[in-house]
Each structure stands twice: as structure tokens, then as C-alpha cells.
Amino acid sequence: MKAFVIESGELKLKDMEEPKAKPGEVVVSLKAAGVNRRDLGLIKRYGDNPSALIIGSDGAGVVESVGEDVIDFTAGDAVIINPALRWYTNSEAPPPEFDILGMPDHGTFAEKIAISAGQLEKKPRYLSWEEAGSLALPGVTGYRSLFTKGQLKKEDTLFIPGAGSGVATFLIQFAKSVGARVIVTSRSEEKRQQAEKIGADRAIPTDSDWVRELADEKIDLVIDSVGGATFNRSLEVLKKGGRIVIFGATTEDNVDFNLRQFFYGQYQLFGSTMGSREELRDMLKHMEATTMRPVIDKAFPMDQAQEAFDHLASGSQFGKVVLSISQ
Template identity: 45%
Template sequence: MKAAIHHGRSGLDGLRVGDMISEQPGPGEIRVRLKTAGLNHRDLFIMKGRSSSDGPLIPGSDGAGIIDAVGEGVNGWDVGASVIIHPTIGWDKIEEVPTVPQILGGPTNGTFAENVIIPAENAFSKPENLSWEEAGVLPLSALTAYRALFTRAKLKAGEHVLIPGIGGGVATYAMLMAQAVGAVVSVTSRNETKLEQARRFSVQHAVLSGGDWNEELKGEKVDVILDSIGPATFSKYLEVIKPNGRIVSFGASSGDAVEVPLRALFYPQLSWIGTSMGSREEFGDMLRFMEEHAIRPLIDQMYPLDETVEAFRRMRAGEQFGNIGLDLTSLSR
């Protein structure tokens, strides 16, 4: 089978499209002939952390396709079923949080290939209202946004949520999901074009990251901040959040080390909450939520499999608004 394979060098320099052996599913597993897959910043992080001594890996956590083989002992799935993949392995219930979530696409082979083998319980029926392109880019980013907003932040109608770094998959899902429950949404970005795109979705405020947030928010304070950035913007959060507010961190694009004056946390009774990925239970809840509220993924651009490197260059440059995906049924050349 054709696949995007990472091997030999760290980062994007080690990614190429080539041939891998297509294997049969084992007990409790199914094989999915993939139609589409989605890119995530996690993929870049995984490739950056690999060295020349690591074996070949197929990255990719998101995908949707058709079951073409079923392993021994699998019940409830037949060849020919259309499925979307829950990318978190072995996390069933919301409260059973693993020490480190196991995610498809590192250390196990992922979805940037013509087929992938997954545990049968990680397959869900593809939502009929979504195209293959929409289903393929949905899983990880939408799941992360759903858990961050509702399981961890416990966002309620009428509350004001600030989403720094609008444009990526998690941020755009969070914008749509928060608005669906009646929350007020404001966003930030370094890119004025992305702010203009966000304004089309009737956000309350679209704030330049380098500006005075208090001034651009017109003095309004926020109840919830979704943090995927870390130290570059964290001090600004403390200036615009209400007493009893919640900061929910799920990423660290500007680094891991955040210096926080503790009095700025405990005097206003702030909660700083961590979150990552989500459980099988939440994945089902997220799919039902999106169907109920008619939320569809925002697709920035789709690429053929042999242009996977070009797709990641767009993501790395921060040029997208929405999800970047791969069409695994075609090659450009």
C-alpha cells in the first residue's frame, strides 16, 4: 500500500511517500481502507521528536473509510461498513484518565496510508450528514475541543470564552461548539486575515495577539480561556479573566515553561485545568453533539497523499483557517 512514511531524519525532512506492506487485522481488530485523513500539530511534534535510529512510522491520527477486513472475535462490524476513527487507544470512560493517552499515529502506525488497522472499538459509524472529507479531518481536533469546553471547562450558555490562536482545527471547532450552546466567543490571532475570517462567524471580539487585549475586548472580562499557546500569551490571560474563571490548557506551541505569580491565581480563585485528547465515551458524545447542532468541520484545503509534505508546510507556517486534510484515494502524479 502507499503511505506517508517517516524514517531516517527528524522533522519533515524524514517524511516521504512510499510503499509499506498491507497487513491483516489480528484478534479484536479491523482494517479500514481509508478515504480521507486529517493533519494535526501533534503529527509535527511526533516527527520532530523522532531520530535516525527509530524505525519507519506512518503518522496520522484522523481518518475515515470503509472496513475491508475483520479480525477474529470482532462483533458488530462487517466488511463494507463506513466508519470514522476514534484516535485515542484504550481510553473508554471519561473518568478513567490514562497517565499518557495512547494515540493512533505514534507509536503505532497511523492514517496517512491507503489502509490502517485499529481496535474494533475505535471505529464509529460515519455520520451520514458529513462528506468523506469532513469525516476524515474531524476526530482528534473536534474531540479535543469538546472535552476542553464541556468536560473540563464545563462551559455554560451566556459565558464568555476566549480562544487564542484562531485558525487551527481545535480552535475553529471550539468556536463553533461554544456558539452552539449559547456562549459568547472572542478570538485572537497574529494574522489580521484570520481575524477577518473569524468575524464572519459573528465572534464578539477578534483581537490582535500583540495588542492590548483589555482595550480590544473593550473592558469585557472572560469566563473561560482555551490555551494552546503557553508562555507567549499566558500573562495576558491573567489580565482579562474574571474571578472564578477557568484557563484550560491543551497545547504548548510557544514552549512548556510558564511563570505564573501564584497570587494572580489564588486571590481571584482561578482554575488552571489541563486536558488532552478524549475518551471513547466523549467521542460518541461529540459526534451526537455535532449532529444535533448541525456543526460541520471547516476545511481549509485537501491534498493528495503524495503532497503530504506540502500539506504540513502549510500547517507549520500557520496559514490555514480550519482543517487540512489528505485525499487517500488519489495521487497528484
């Protein structure tokens, strides 16, 4: 089968042996797979290892075969893959055995994958393959950040630095679906307009003076994945006693902030990483109840996987970048 792999420090399309289902596993013939920012950093993390690793965390497809002891799925079922491995129930933090699909395990940038049946969920019927194949990782990341950690409520005001990522587009739609007010930033006027089209109430330039722009707003919750470049600016516009959730750091990992100002302001700071199977299932129920759809920026055929990586790395996308594997 064809697969997109890291091998000896290089990304390449390669013929790999087709997987077979072990007891408790299912083989899925993949239709689409979402490309995430995590994938961009794997070549550096995997190094010069000569053993080919199939990368990719998100995916959706059709069950081709099932191993012994599998009772919840049969051949022909349309499914999505949960990339949060071995994290089943909602908890304050992932369990020690938690990992993310796509390293060290073989991932979804392939024509087929063998995976534990416990990592599968039924595909929502109203979603296309590209939508279904790109929703789990960014969707559950946004859902946990917003509701489990951020405790967003109706009529709260949410502030999101950066509007174009896959997670940000989920955050906007989730927040609006429960009646919250949403404010985002972007350097791109086009992205600001796109954010407003999917529900954002306000979209301001990233390079503007946030304190002045938002002087008339009461920000209850900030969800930030940019990191050092925006953390202190976000804190400046957060109301006293407000909440800030960090789920990523696309700029600097380290940040300095004034502890005295922080504790006098009674701010609450939370970290978040992906989410449990329980939260993924709650998210899918929420999506189906509201017929919410992932925002797809662009789909690439698998033989253009490198182009998909380059497009995501450029930061020009609004929503999800997807590999179309087979139809």
C-alpha cells in the same frame, strides 16, 4: 500500499505491506486523514530509527475486512477512527495505557490501516470524507476542553487566543451552539473575519492591548493552546474566579506567573489532553444534532503530504489541513 512514513530521520512516501485484521481488529480502506500539529513533531521524537513508521492520527474510510470476534462492524461500513487509544470512559485524566495513534502504532497516512474495532465510530452521513477524516482529534480535544474541563454554560463568555487552528474552529462552533459568547484573537485580519463568519462575536488583533480591548467584557473561560506567549495576557483579562484550560503549548512550555495574584483572584487552572471514547461519542451526537461541520482549510493528495506539512507548519491555515487518500 502507499504510505507516508518516517524512516531513518526522513519523511517519505513508501510502499508498505498491506495490513491484515487480527482477532478483534478491522481493516479500513482510508479515504481521508487530517494532519495535526502533533504530526509535525514526530520526526524529532522518532529520531533516526531505521524502521519505517506510518504516521497520522485522524482518518475516515470504509471497512474492508473484519477479524474474528468483531460484531459491531461489517465490510462496507463508513467509519471514522478514534485516535485516543484505550481511553474508553470519561475520567479526570487518561488511564496509564492511553496513547495516541500514529506513534508507536502505525497511523492513518496510508491507503489502509488495521485497528481495534473498539477504536471505530460510524461516520456521520452528512459529512464529506475530508470532514470526517479530520474531526476526531481536534474535535474531541475541543469538546473536552470546553465542556468537561471548562464547564462552559449558556451565556458564558469564552476567550480563545488564536483563531486559526483546527481546535479553535471547533471551539468557536461548539460554544456558539450552546449559546455562549465567543471572543478570539489573530494577527491576521483575514482570519479574524473568517472566525466571525463561523460564529465568533468578536475578533481582536493578537498584538493589541487585550486589557483595554476587553475592558467591557466579562471573560468566564479562557481556552489557550499557545502557551508561554499568551498565558499571562490571558490571565489578565479573565474575571476573578474564572477558569482557564490549557491543552497545548505551541510557544514556550514553561511560564512564570504571580502566585499571590493567582490565589487572590481565585482563578481555576485545568490541563486537558484529547478525550475519551465516551466524550467522542457525545461530541458526535452534538455535531449531528446541530449539523456542525469541521472547517476545512485545504486538502492535499497523499503524494503531496510534505506540502501539507509545510502548509500547516507555516501557520497560515484556518481550520483543518487534510490528506485525500482515495475516493
